[in-house]
Amino acid sequence: MSIKSFSAKLFAKYIAGKTQKWSANPVATQDAVFQYLIKKGAKAKFGKDHNFENIKTAADFAKAVPVRDYEALKNYVEEAVAGKEDILWPGKPEYFAKTSGTTSGAKYIPITKESMPMHVNAARDAILHYIAESGNSSFVDGKMIFLQGSPKLQIKSGIKTGRLSGIVAHYVPGYLQKNRMPSWETNCIEDWESKVDAIVEETLPENMSVISGIPPWVQMYFEKLQAKTGKPVGEIFPNFNLFIYGGVNYEPYRKKFENLIGRRVDSIELYPASEGFFAFQDSQKEKGMLLLLNSGIFYEFIKADEFFTENPQRLTIGEVAVGVNYVMVISTTAGLWAYNVGDTVMFTSTKPHRVVVTGRIKHFISAFGEHVIGKEVEEALASTASQFKAQVSEFTVAPQINPSEGLPFHEWFIEFDTQPEDLDAFAQAIDEALQQQNSYYKDLITGKILKRLEIKVIPQGGFTAYMKSKGKLGGQNKLPRLANDRSIADVLYQLDF
Template sequence: MISIKSALARPFAKRVYKNIQKWAKNPLETQEKVFQELISEATQTQFGKDHDFISINSHKDFVKRVPVRDYEDLKPYVERVVAGEEDVLWKGKPIYFAKTSGTTSGSKYIPITKESMPFHVQSARNAILMYIHETGNTKFVDGKMIFLQGSPILKEQNGIQLGRLSGIVAHYVPKYLQKNRLPSWETNCIDDWETKVDAIVEETLPQNMTIISGIPSWVQMYFEKLQQKTGKKVGDIFKNFNLFIFGGVNYEPYRAKFENLIGRKVDSIELYPASEGFFAYQDKQHEKGMLLQLNSGIFYEFIKADEFFNENPKRITIKDVEVGVNYVMIISTNAGLWAYNIGDTVQFTSTSPYRVIVSGRIKHFISAFGEHVIGKEVEQAMQEATLNSNVRVTEFTVAPQINPSIGLPYHEWFIEFENEPENLLELAKKIDDSLQKQNSYYFDLIQGKVLQPLKITKVKTGGFQEYMKSIGKLGGQNKLPRLSNDRKIVEEFS
């Protein structure tokens, strides 16, 4: 017998689908409206006054007055907001700061306002409703749903609540989902990730789990613990589990592993959320890309990635984007971020409607497991580990090892030594300790036993030079990338 909740889900999904179609089919008008509203609302803010918002009537005016900034550039304004000042980047004060360890500048305080918060919640809800509308599948709405996320415990700073985005969003789960939702509040508040996952396993094992959601690396750990405890595939433990919702990192490297752990294929929905905004979600099961959220208080600009570091790169709106081109995505939002570079690169898979895939980061990094490790961090770790020693390093690069033959995944450091250490394991530990100190996400992954500590692979003398020569990039301004999010470079040395 069909439940009331299941019966109501389809007409609700249909209504939401129709509302989404209205703006998706009028993308240029939708974005122009968002743009004008953002400028109008922020004219009397400090940022609006500093950048003469009152004279901005068009995107062309905006480009002239508001330069592209990353977090470091915007920091003087953010610090004033953190200190409790009002009407700085957006009217009034934010209601939250999402504290995030960024890929480009360490810890960031990203404002979330009463205007921006609803879109974080709505977009996640709409992703599920679009899936219901397309597939007609509502069976999962009566089962239990798990969202693997950060602790919902928030701190307060100058009257503003502070926490991880996933912990903030946990406070906004609709009432009709509360009794279906796991883990319990108490379990969600456990700080130690391994203890938390063990508790989640105990809570979920006897339940009728139908939706499982989270960053793939975290979910993989949960699945592996379930399998260790029961000796069964996840799909056999939870016979009605039929929808996996994920975001945060590229799922493809995990797909084969997941299908093996589950024991069968399940439908999936990809999300593109960030502390700065909920940008896109998968709206069709068999179309590549995620529907760009054009009606969510975010105005989008794009710069071709291969032109980004030019002196005056061209900023375009969705009107001029092309399918398949790598763009740096620039956002202005109703949380007070203006011409803000979040560091992601995207490609459009469609312009009718506008769908994107996340193609990477504009700077080199490793985030195969959601750790956001950047070049500055690995360089500092190497520097600290070799300080006051006889160890001399000629060159190095770092890559993730996602599927080792034994044990947990890890970061693999390929190092060419001029003067080798007596104890390679000791050096690896020093580097790893430094990296954990610098990067809270990496620390969480190591402590939570999602990753094992890094391993060093020695590269023969002259090995990196030979590699650069083989790709025609020896000498000049060419540099070996300090780290990569894949193993293309290090395949030469493995």
């Protein structure tokens, strides 16, 4: 065992012990975070506008500060982007994480001196928890690759601006720099396909032990490796034994990955966003990711089916229950206050608090009152694909409200690696699996308001072509699983595959 590997085990034990202490006291941990946020936030313009000096409790906060999305907070953000101090948080942000907005163009999410370490430490701690539980630390001696956006940053009003993954790239610890790939030059390549080609050439001769990224883009990397060598990834990199991912559910990709790798490898799920690093998988044995209650984020939760009602109840960590779909609302050391990140989560445990991401509050289908969410379609497809020995590369679902004939239906756009022999039976099985999970959908089917779902087969590479047509190929970009309109579906029909 190397010195680095031995040291990693000692550090992992220390970090796991610290986690156990705060996770065993969730209410006190969150209260301490809340009090700190309010005290600091009172010095900024937002805090003064919302009378933070008079806020003592979470109930006071809920009365004084309404839930906002980016659009509603935009006026404050624009002042900060213009270089003004003490707007959302004391001082100026250290960075702005630039993301793509659906209605507002580019979004600029502030990252402050207090919030930046949380992004870095959480990713580190996820790996350390894996080491603490598994005892496996040998991978720290191999090469590690993180498929991410360009680390090139721009300056906006004196503040560095770029993609979150590019910002974080500047904070890779010194002890990992020699192990980290790709090279800085390769990481700066803007065109994603050219970048992946360069990464293939750069990593082929290396001892890769950890590979990390969003599954669809890692899949592209694996496919290019296999096409170039004719070998499975696990044979090219015999010491590759840990895959770290985030952004989308891994389950629809797992079978495809195991085929590309040639064996099963351990995986760690992360839940990062520009707005904060919310959770990571702390155990290979338990379902869900540990919600990070001690990292400068105060969480509130609203039941998803009540979110669009007037004055829905905002719950704190001591009031949530297992198995309920919640919209997650955050307040942070970056100066985001009662901010709706747009995600829905479900607790798998409250001792400690672990969550799974169930979808996006805007990414659902309820054109007929069915309230179908991402978790339900992913599980229905995964179970059916296993039953039919099919392999799905990518998919999305949209409602067809005005078909040329017959009843409306859900249209599933699926790109297969291995297509089922009987596509009609496959569609029927998915539909039945979805009905079992969603009683509203079942009632609409049995009540003949909707007919059974239909599948539109997308040729291989079709979804990559779609993402490329939208300027969202690679990096941290993800294909929405669900849309409540035909915005994605119509483009897919227009593409010349």
